[in-house]
Amino acid sequence: MIIIEPFTITTGLVAPLPRSNIDTDIIIPKEFLKRIERNGFDQFLMYDWRFDNKGNKKEDFVLNREEYANSSILLTKKNFGIGSSHENAVWALKDFGFKVIIAESFADIFKINCSKNGILLVELNERVVDYLFDAESKVDGGLYLKIDLEKEIITNENSGSTIVFNINPHLKTKFLNGWNDIDMTIQSLHQIERYERERPSYLSPSI
Template sequence: MEAINKFNGTVCPLNRVNVDTDQIIPKQFLKRIERQGFGQFLFYHWRFDDNGEKRHDFILNEMQYESSSILVAGENFGCGSSREHAPWALLDYGFKVIIAPSFADIFYNNCVKNGILAIKLEEKTVNEIMQNAEDPGYRLFVDLKEQFITDRKGLIANFDIDPYWKEMLLNGWDEIAVTLKLEKEIKTYEETKQGVLAIS
């Protein structure tokens, strides 16, 4: 998993609330067994029509947002089912940071477990970012270590994050990597347990 410390990226404003995981990645695309390859199906029914042609009225299909790496959205982002494919699709498309007033709990946890920094900000601040992002090339600077975001327009906003998730993201650790940090202790325990079983 790629570590996140300081990040600078172009912002895409998705001015919608209650975006659920089926809208993020529709169920018919969940047949893949690997984590890669889901980005092409991100927001599929919003990005494409019934013939598979791009819809010109969807934000991600506008040229200035095609290479965005920061997504800003309305409240309750990621609601619905608990499918982990939703953050996989967002990450595979290129989004490293998602900003919203609130997230569904399971979706939020799935994001940070997979290397996406999900930031909760006040709705007023989110709306300001969305408005700023209407300008071509609008970028945000994100500092995870110091827990703030800023832009060239003078916006500065602090955010909270659980220390555990912060450490995981700063170091690029997933839960397997955290377990492997204790490899020596695990090996010692297994050897001790085998010794006890041999005696008994």
């Protein structure tokens, strides 16, 4: 069973990755999908971008740079997580330390996998995403954002400016309470039981 911590407010360092259409085969290359555990994938995250063909780190890649070593918020562009439905991609991002990903848009299956594993996805329009990239490029010591899920507000901790975002109410409830899919089903248990009691007998399964 996946344990998800309740998400209320988090403040984190932003790692900027200004690329669009990043697919799950980039996030976790297929040759690293042989593990049966859910953890340990962080070392393989974006492997082909982080390492050369001899296994040496590419020092100029953002996730290898020392100033972004403790990032917990990934800032990227549109269509993040497209391609194959590898849930391992989400495991790798979570293992690496990312709690929030901000982008213009995400692939639908990737959204579902993130909701199952406790990574909050925030969708913002292109203008706002570009503002965040610009703000990040102009600060010394990194851009820190505070994500308040209850209020649906992002605060730029460097400047004090705020951004309002929207999230599906179902997902908001799920994250605020730290519920997995089973927990969410249990919340409707009384409705399920009532339906079972009240449904016509001809709809009951035959034995």
